[in-house]
Amino acid sequence: MKKIITLATLFFSVVSFAQIKVLETVPVEKLGKVNNNYIQKIGDEYTVYYTSIQNDDDSSPMRKFSFKNVNNDYNSLYSIIMGGFTASPLYDIKLELPNNYIWLHYTGSVLPEKATVQFMVSSKEATSATSSVSEPFVKDQINKLFQK
Secondary structure: OOOHHHHHHHHHHHHHHHHOOOOOOOOHHHHHHOOOOEEEOOOOOOEEEEOOOOOOOOOOOEEEEEEOOOOHHHHHHHHHOOOOHOOOOOOEEEEEEEOEEEEEEEEEOOHHOEEEEEEEEEEOOOOOOOOOEEEEEHHHHHHHHOOO
């Protein structure tokens, strides 16, 4: 009888440990950072976190937009932003992401290195007409943010 109880206990203990599965995790990489703004990479998805300069009722000023790196979109976004700094005259660029529309709003200066860009982000969802505006970034800050 002792052997049966011992075997039953062993069987139940093995079964209980078999319920635990180790899941594969994807590392989270924090890329460039400028002030509180940064880019985070999880697998093939990039998320840009930025501080909104608009005063609204939300408790946190941090906002974000995300996209997958399909067809090298991360480098394409960087190239589009940097190309906007050299455009003459400076003009806004509108981008469409899976969940957001983003306007790259450029502000000029007498000195080309003092031109700035801001992310103006609005949600595609009709139920939430939220929009936000990032702080202005100069060309060197964009390089640092994208680690270029």
